[in-house]
Amino acid sequence: MLDAPARTRFARNRSALAGAAVVALLVAFALVGPLLASHGALESDFARGVAPDAMPVGPSAAFPLGADRIFRDVFARLAVAGRLSLLVAVSATLIASAIGAFVGIVAGYYEGTRQHLPWPAAVGLVGALGAVASGCTRLAIGALIAGTTASLLRRFGGPRLDVDGLLMRTVDVMLAFPFLLLVMAIGAALDRTSAVTLFVILGATGWMGIARVLRARTMQVRSLDYVAASRALGQPPGSVMFKHVLPNVAGPLIVSATVLVAQMIVADSVLSYLGLGIAPPTPTWGRMLFEGQDYYSTAPWLVAAPATAILLAVWGFNMLGEGLRDAIDPHEA
Amino acid sequence: MRSILTKPDTPGPSLALCALVLLGAPLGCDTTLPFPVASAHSEDSPPRRGGTLHLATYGDLRSGIDPASGTDQSLGPIHLVFAGLVDYDGSARVVPDLADHWAVDDGGRTYRFVLRVGVIMHDGAELTADDVKRSAERALHPSTPDPNASYFANIAGYEAYAAGRADHLAGVVVEGRYVVAFHLAKPDSTFPYLLAMHTLRPTCRSAGDRYSDAWLACGAGPFELPPSGWRRGTSLRLVRHPGYFRPGEPYLDAVEWTFNMKALAQRVRFERGELDLARELTDGDTARFMADARWRPLGTVEADTSIYGESMNTRMAPFDNLEIRRAVAAAIDREHLRMVQPSRMSVLTQALPKALWDDPSFAGQGYDYPAALQHMKKAGYPFDPVTGTGGWTEPIEYLLFDQGLDVYTAQLVQQDLAKVGLRLRLHLVSYSAFLTLQERADASAMSQGNWMLDYPDPSSIFDPLFTTEAIASEGSFNTAFYSNPRFDELAARAHLEADAAVRRALYREANAILCDQAPWAFTFGHHNFDVRQAYVHGFAPHPVGPLDVSGVWLDRAGEALERALGGGLR
Numbered sequence: 001m002l003d004a005p006a007r008t009r010f011a012r013n014r015s016a017l018a019g020a021a022v023v024a025l026l027v028a029f030a031l032v033g034p035l036l037a038s039h040g041a042l043e044s045d046f047a048r049g050v051a052p053d054a055m056p057v058g059p060s061a062a063f064p065l066g067a068d069r070i071f072r073d074v075f076a077r078l079a080v081a082g083r084l085s086l087l088v089a090v091s092a093t094l095i096a097s098a099i100g101a102f103v104g105i106v107a108g109y110y111e112g113t114r115q116h117l118p119w120p121a122a123v124g125l126v127g128a129l130g131a132v133a134s135g136c137t138r139l140a141i142g143a144l145i146a147g148t149t150a151s152l153l154r155r156f157g158g159p160r161l162d163v164d165g166l167l168m169r170t171v172d173v174m175l176a177f178p179f180l181l182l183v184m185a186i187g188a189a190l191d192r193t194s195a196v197t198l199f200v201i202l203g204a205t206g207w208m209g210i211a212r213v214l215r216a217r218t219m220q221v222r223s224l225d226y227v228a229a230s231r232a233l234g235q236p237p238g239s240v241m242f243k244h245v246l247p248n249v250a251g252p253l254i255v256s257a258t259v260l261v262a263q264m265i266v267a268d269s270v271l272s273y274l275g276l277g278i279a280p281p282t283p284t285w286g287r288m289l290f291e292g293q294d295y296y297s298t299a300p301w302l303v304a305a306p307a308t309a310i311l312l313a314v315w316g317f318n319m320l321g322e323g324l325r326d327a328i329d330p331h332e333a
Numbered sequence: 334m335r336s337i338l339t340k341p342d343t344p345g346p347s348l349a350l351c352a353l354v355l356l357g358a359p360l361g362c363d364t365t366l367p368f369p370v371a372s373a374h375s376e377d378s379p380p381r382r383g384g385t386l387h388l389a390t391y392g393d394l395r396s397g398i399d400p401a402s403g404t405d406q407s408l409g410p411i412h413l414v415f416a417g418l419v420d421y422d423g424s425a426r427v428v429p430d431l432a433d434h435w436a437v438d439d440g441g442r443t444y445r446f447v448l449r450v451g452v453i454m455h456d457g458a459e460l461t462a463d464d465v466k467r468s469a470e471r472a473l474h475p476s477t478p479d480p481n482a483s484y485f486a487n488i489a490g491y492e493a494y495a496a497g498r499a500d501h502l503a504g505v506v507v508e509g510r511y512v513v514a515f516h517l518a519k520p521d522s523t524f525p526y527l528l529a530m531h532t533l534r535p536t537c538r539s540a541g542d543r544y545s546d547a548w549l550a551c552g553a554g555p556f557e558l559p560p561s562g563w564r565r566g567t568s569l570r571l572v573r574h575p576g577y578f579r580p581g582e583p584y585l586d587a588v589e590w591t592f593n594m595k596a597l598a599q600r601v602r603f604e605r606g607e608l609d610l611a612r613e614l615t616d617g618d619t620a621r622f623m624a625d626a627r628w629r630p631l632g633t634v635e636a637d638t639s640i641y642g643e644s645m646n647t648r649m650a651p652f653d654n655l656e657i658r659r660a661v662a663a664a665i666d667r668e669h670l671r672m673v674q675p676s677r678m679s680v681l682t683q684a685l686p687k688a689l690w691d692d693p694s695f696a697g698q699g700y701d702y703p704a705a706l707q708h709m710k711k712a713g714y715p716f717d718p719v720t721g722t723g724g725w726t727e728p729i730e731y732l733l734f735d736q737g738l739d740v741y742t743a744q745l746v747q748q749d750l751a752k753v754g755l756r757l758r759l760h761l762v763s764y765s766a767f768l769t770l771q772e773r774a775d776a777s778a779m780s781q782g783n784w785m786l787d788y789p790d791p792s793s794i795f796d797p798l799f800t801t802e803a804i805a806s807e808g809s810f811n812t813a814f815y816s817n818p819r820f821d822e823l824a825a826r827a828h829l830e831a832d833a834a835v836r837r838a839l840y841r842e843a844n845a846i847l848c849d850q851a852p853w854a855f856t857f858g859h860h861n862f863d864v865r866q867a868y869v870h871g872f873a874p875h876p877v878g879p880l881d882v883s884g885v886w887l888d889r890a891g892e893a894l895e896r897a898l899g900g901g902l903r
Contacts, residue, residue, distance in 0.1 A: 044748060046669055053620060054675040069616075070673060070741050275735040279761040281744045294596060298617030 009327040016323020022316030026309070030086055033079025038062055041080040042281045044071045056299055066301035069291065074305050077283035082309060084278065085285050088199045089264035095203025096264075097257045100210025103167050105241050105249065107211065108218025110163040168215070171208045179205060180270055187276035195278060198271065202264050210256045217249040224248075251328040258321035262314040269310050285310050366625050370606040371890040372868040380871060384887035385587040387609050388880070389594040389602065393566055398550035398558060400534040401472035401479050406592075408531060408879035413571055413588060414455075415534035415552035416578075418446050418465065419525055425688075425789045425876035427525040431460060431535065431553060431578075441520030441831060444528075448511040453576035455557040456537045462513035466505045467542060468535045470494070473502060477544035481532045481787065487524070489516040520829050522836070526788035555583040555883050567592060584871070584886035603864070609887070610865040610872065612880060619676040622864050631865050635874040636688035637679055637858030640794060643746055644771070644782030644812040644853050651725045652778060652813075656712035657755070658851035662698040664705035664753045665746055667856050673741045678857045684799075684847045685791055685840075686858045688876070695841065697848040698855055705753045716754030724754015731757040732780035734767035739781045742856070772809045782812050782853050786877045791840040795824045799847060813852030820846045 010016055039045055039062075049071030051057045056067035065074040174182075186201050187193060221227060222245065230240050265285075271277040272286025280287065285306040292302025374381075392406040403411045420430040429435065432446040452460040473482050475497050485491060490503025504516040517524065527533075537551035550558045556571035563569045569590045573583055594602075596615045603611040614622065622628045643661060645652035652658050667680040679687060683697030709716050709724060716724035731747070733739045740761070747757040757779065762770065770776040787793045797803050801821050803811040823843040830836045847853070863880075865872055868889040875881035 042744075042748070044669070044745060046672065050672065053624065054672060055617065055620060070745055275761070279759050280740055281747065281759070294615035295617040296597075298621060 006327040010323055013323045013326055015319045016326065019316045019319025019321075019323060022312050023320055026082060026313055026316060027086065029079055030082035033082065034076055037064075037073055037076035037079065039073035039076050041072065041076040041283055043073075045073070046071055049073075056302070058299070059301055065305045066299065068288070068302055069295065069299075074288070074301060077288060078285070078305050078309055081283040081285045081288060081306070082313075084195060084282065085265055085268055085309075085313070088195055088202065088268045089261045091195075091199035092202035092206060092264045092268075093257050093260045095199065096207035096260060097210055097253060098207075099204070100207035100256075101214055101246070101249075101253055103171065103207065104211040104214025105218045105245055107164040107167040108215035109222055109237065109241055109245065111215070111219050112164070114160040114162050164215075167211070171211050174205070175208050180267060183267055183271060184274060184276055187271050193271075193276060193278055198268065198277065199264075202267055206260065206264065206267070210253065210260065213252050213256050214249050217252050218245055221245050221248045252325075255321055255325040255328060258317055258324055262317035262321070265310065265313045265317070269306075366621060366628060367604050369627060369631055369867040372870070372888045373890040374888050376870065378888070380584050380886040381888050382581075382584050382886070383586050384889065385589055386585050386869070386882055386885055386887065387589050387591075387607065388882070389591040389599045389608055389611075389613075391593065391595055391599070391613055393592045394563070394569065397546050398563065398569075399540075399544070399546070399548070400468075400531040400536065400552070401477050401544050402546075403531060404480055409881070410550075410569060410571065410590070411531045411534075412554070412875070412879050412881055413556040413883055414550050414554045414558055415531060415536065416554045417529060417531070417534040418448075419529050421529060421789075421876045423873060427529050435525075439516075441522065441829070442517045443514055444517070444524055445508070445512065445514040448513070449578060450511055452553055452578045454535075454537050454553045455551045455574055455576075456539055457576070458538060460535060460553050461510050462507040464535045464538070465513045465533075466502070466507050467538075468540070469505045469533045470502045471536065471540060471542055471544060472532050474543055479532060479544075481530060484527050484530070484532070484787070487517050487519060487521050489518050491518075520831075522831050523788070523790050523792050523828060526790050526793070530787055553578070555579070556585075556588060583883055585882075588882060603866075606866060609869050610863060610882070610885075612861055612863045614862070614864070616674045616676055619862050619864075623676060623862070628864060631867060631869075633863045633865075633872065633874055635861040635863065636876070637681075637686035637860045638688060638877050639783060639785040639859040640681055640684065640686050640855065641742070641781065641783045641857050641859060642681070642853035642855040644780050645851070646774075646778050646812070646814055647816075647852055648774060648814045649778045651712075651714070651729065651755075654712050655850065656708045657714070657725070658854075659849075660705045660708035660712065660753055661750060661755065662848075662851040662854040663701045663708060664755075665749050665854050665856060666700045668700070669745050669749070670742050670856050673738055673745070674859075677859055677862055679860070681855045681858045682848075683855055684844050684853070685794055686786065688786070689789060689791055689794075690840075690844065692841075695844070697844070698851065702752070709753050709755075714754060718752060725756070728756050728758040729778050730760050732760050732762065732767060732770055732777035734764045735761050743781060746856075771812050772805075772807065774804075774806050774809065774814055780812065783859075789876050791844070792824065792828060795820075795827075795840070795843055795847075799852060800824050815850070815852035817846060817850060820850075 034041060045062075045067070048062050049057055049067035056069055056071055057063055058066045060066075063073050063075065065078060068074055068077065182205050183201055186205070187198075190197055227240060227244050230244055268277065268284070269286035269289070272284035273290045274286075275290070277284050277286060288306035289303055289310070292299070292306065296303045390406050394407045394410065396402050396404045396407045398407060398410050398414060400411050400415045416431050418430060418432040419427045419435070422428045431448060431452055433449045435444055435446045437444055446465070448460060448462060448465070454460055454464070471477065472479055473485055473488075473491065473494065475495050482495065486495075488502060488504035490499060490501075493499040494502045504518075506514045506516065508514050515524070535553060539551055540548050549560060555574055555577045557574045559570065559572055562571060569592070570587055571589075572587045573585065577583065596613050596618070599608060599611055600614055600618045602608045622632055643665065645658050645661060647653055647658070652661075667682065671678045671680050682699050683690065683695060706716060706718070714723065714725050716722070731743060733743045743757075743759055747759065750757055760777070767780070771780045782798070784794055784798055797810040799811060799813070799815055799820060801811075801816040801818075803809065804814055804816060820843055823839050823846070827836050827839040827843070830839060848855070861874070863872065863874065866889075868887055869885060870888060871884040871886045872882065873884055
């Protein structure tokens with residue numbers, strides 16, 4: 001993915017290095033911060049956290065980033081929230097990348113042709129979606145029966161479908177919904193939100209951009225000689241896509257995924273800010289920002305800390321992604 | 334009625350904008366308060382007529398401007414548009430308003446009101462006893478969405494009328510053009526308080542016999558609603574009622590509200606002199622105004638009119654165990670809860686707000702950690718604080734909604750109860766879901782209970798929250814589903830008792846039962862803080878909470894110049 005020239009280009013890109021450094025620092029802060037804090041993230045300190053005017057204390061030795069409105073350590077909460085935000089964002093990105101890569105490569109591979117559907121893959125996808133969607137076994141069974149029937153039909157020359165058109169119109173429909181609105185609607189519909197439900201929602205609704213990028217790249221790769229040779233030798237389409245196409249689109253996939261992490265951090269923060277994220281007392285950056293906004297004039301650290309963390313994280317991942325793109329594909333820079 | 338710890342916290346700005354704005358604050362934005370806008374004359378000068386009072390609120394008039402349906406933010410405008418037969422004086426005593434006087438007959442079963450003669454309503458018609466009866470029947474009709482209708486169930490014939498079996502409310506009788514009598518099924522010494530509420534305030538004939546939200550509010554209050562005065566969701570403008578029955582009043586030409594304005598925006602506009610009076614400041618801003626010697630004299634700390642507590646469902650485990658409820662009541666450090674909003678909260682250790690019950694000799698609940706551990710032991714669930722073992726092993730679901738300060742107090746309660754072996758799991762839901770679940774018998778083990786006085790009497794707390802009669806399988810205000818025959822008996826006897834000292838003794842025993850049996854762990858009372866510009870005079874807080882500006886007058890320095898410039902200074 002990153003050959004020697006690409007590594008050199010990356011090392012010469014100051015923005016990319018700064019982005020990588022910020023991301024590394026944030027990860028380190030999230031991992032080590034709670035251990036360095038003098039207070040637990042959930043623990044109020046009424047002895048040292050209260051200023052004489054009954055407001056939370058500002059930054060001090062005991063509270064490096066001040067105390068929040070119920071006198072908890074903002075530093076400890078920021079670090080714990082960082083763990084959660086990074087976990088949710090990275091997990092959601094992995095899910096989105098997997099779905100986006102699958103859809104993009106399949107669509108790009110079959111672009112311009114009408115094919116019998118790759119039934120085993122389609123049935124697997126529908127079955128998985130059916131299982132995710134409220135664990136409805138009837139839907140999964142129905143999809144299985146439909147897939148099996150279609151496979152039998154295929155043997156007798158069943159219908160051919162424009163796979164690319166079907167997948168890309170699905171992408172268009174999903175892109176037509178504002179991403180955050182869609183995520184908020186799903187979040188609001190859930191009775192409880194956990195880290196798992198959060199990254200599944202974000203991942204399941206955030207893959208379309210990656211699918212489009214990889215479709216375009218796959219369309220380039222599929223016409224390369226060695227891919228054509230593999231097909232001519234009778235290698236099954238799935239094998240060609242996995243063994244020959246995927247490694248050649250990995251670069252754009254990594255770049256898109258890195259930028260997507262930043263979007264996921266924002267989405268996670270927005271959900272928390274709107275009260276649709278993980279319930280208190282677990283800290284999240286968005287929730288901390290929401291809780292602090294009314295106090296920006298009297299206790300500005302309550303908003304400055306999470307706002308800075310969100311800004312740095314988004315900036316860092318964006319710079320890192322841009323740098324990777326420039327390094328991997330200098331012609332697009 | 335229910336109250337929310339008001340904090341205008343509905344999310345608004347985008348994260349990016351918020352981050353940019355908020356990051357600016359620590360980088361040197363000026364947070365010094367400006368000088369109050371001065372008054373042209375001294376405080377003790379006679380009231381002056383004229384001017385428009387500008388107010389704002391984070392909310393909206395969702396329940397309309399109708400005494401039959403109004404709640405929350407609607408109560409302030411309703412109070413100005415609709416006068417009642419009685420109202421409160423400055424000492425929270427019930428005094429005649431539209432009524433000239435009243436008499437109690439039939440052993441406390443009949444309240445007979447003689448109306449003032451010549452009271453002109455906003456439509457120009459004279460107020461008569463027929464208007465009083467029609468308005469009462471309109472408000473209490475089963476088709477009216479009146480949240481307070483059950484308060485009037487003691488009026489004779491209410492049951493048949495509310496069930497749709499009678500066309501008229503038999504207990505309200507017109508005895509002459511200006512005489513109306515309320516006949517009660519049983520004596521009730523709190524009835525004048527009920528009439529001081531907004532529910533039965535007379536409406537104009539244009540209101541009709543039945544409720545409709547398309548009606549233009551029209552009553553006999555000091556201000557009237559012009560045809561285009563209410564822009565739903567945006568603003569409300571009330572203008573002086575020229576025929577108001579108190580000569581020379583009101584002093585203001587108009588009162589204007591702007592709706593859906595966040596607390597920060599309200600503070601900024603108040604500081605600029607664009608708002609004349611502010612009530613909904615954030616706690617941080619409240620502290621700033623109270624700490625500033627220039628503004629402190631212009632602030633009004635009202636009496637506690639709300640109670641808050643941890644409501645424990647006595648029909649669900651583990652709170653069907655009395656000792657566990659007592660452990661909760663003893664484990665919560667109320668002083669810590671008060672620190673969440675110190676300028677508006679006060680520690681509460683019994684069932685009544687301080688405005689009603691300020692008796693230091695009364696031993697209620699209180700923070701006592703060793704006692705809490707003892708109660709857990711007696712309950713059969715001993716907890717060892719050193720090892721953190723024992724206690725109630727299952728997590729206890731705590732229902733709350735994401736608005737106001739509940740989220741913060743709930744987290745402190747969660748910390749306190751963990752120290753005695755009760756582990757809460759916070760279940761955050763929308764406000765509507767919160768109400769539905771909290772008021773259902775088997776839905777939530779614990780939640781934050783709150784209640785705002787509808788009238789200044791203990792029965793306003795005891796009857797709806799703790800009597801057996803208030804229990805329902807759905808929509809139960811008795812969210813602890815608490816039932817105690819002795820408590821019910823005391824509450825009922827207090828209603829019948831006319832002697833104030835005897836009533837107080839009955840309420841004292843009832844209060845003691847609640848503190849001991851702990852269907853709620855009473856935690857804090859809540860009051861409003863109002864701050865006004867120096868030129869705003871005559872403001873007096875209402876005894877039970879709604880913003881009452883009926884006596885306000887303005888005397889703004891430089892107003893003559895402002896008028897000459899066409900309002901350019903504002």
